[in-house]
Amino acid sequence: MLMQCFMLQLVPGHPSGLSSGASSRVLTPSSSPSPSLVSRQSVADFTTPKTPDQTLSKLHDKESSASDQVASSRTRERVRRLEEENETLRRVAMENLMVMMRLKHEMEAGPTTVDAELGILKLKYDMLKAKNSHPPSTLRSTIFKDACSADVIFLMDTTGSTIPYIQAAKDQVRMIVEGIKKTFFKECDVRIAIVSYKDHADYPNVEVLKFTPNIENVHRFLDTLNARGGQDTPEDVLGGINVALQADWKHETRCIFHIADAPPHD
Secondary structure: OOEEEEOOOEOOOOOOOEOOOOOEEEEOOOOOOOOOOOOHHHHHHHHOOOOHHHHHHHHHHHHHHHHHHHHHHHHHHHHHHHHHHHHHHHHHHHHHHHHHHHHHHHHHHOOOHHHHHHHHHHHHHHHHHHHHHOOOOHHHHHHHHHHHOEEEEEEEEOOHHHHHHHHHHHHHHHHHHHHHHHHHOOOOOEEEEEEEEOOOOOOOOEEEEEEEOOHHHHHHHHHHOOOOOOOOOOEOHHHHHHHHHOOOOOOOEEEEEEEOOOOEOO
16 A cells, blocks of 8 residues: 655745645555654665565575575584594594503513413413313323323432431422322323332342332332441442332333432442
């Protein structure tokens, strides 16, 4: 709806009674129009209506501005994430560098006692694991037992000259026997014998414990041995060796431990 307002100003003495500056204006409607509040700019805007292309251009400009703002926000977020990733990579690289420097220092310093102990424990664990995961067959076990089974004789000089160290000799025999027991227990057949010799004039000249797999019998026999006899330096070494050779040998592996402090007779 268009409204025409005529602004008239009466001027005395003018032929028409109107002011030469009087003019007409076209006003835009409003919800509560007030002619006195309508600005000239509003009137000018109304008198020059926008074309559809201009309206679309303005809408397009607004949409472009909004899109630019969204793109700018996304770019800032992407930059922030890249900075965080770079910081994480830098921190990881620094940690790896520190680890490499520590390992290099440890390699130059050589293995520590703890490392050596851990290595031994790991080796024992691997051996135990391999043994449990691949139990030997009966044939393999029999072959191993036959190959490792042994007969062992301790040939001992128990004349009076051995009094200072007879106890040490007995302890050494016990230690060897215990070591054999721990190493080959239930794995192979090991028999122990003891031949104790003195000199020709002594009685008994030779004392013998026959081959036995019983370790307790070995200990009890050792307890009965005493250092005595032997009037001169040479002893009946050959008599003791002869008795040992005539023993009831059974296994292919045969050992004699000779413990003495004097040579044989000529």
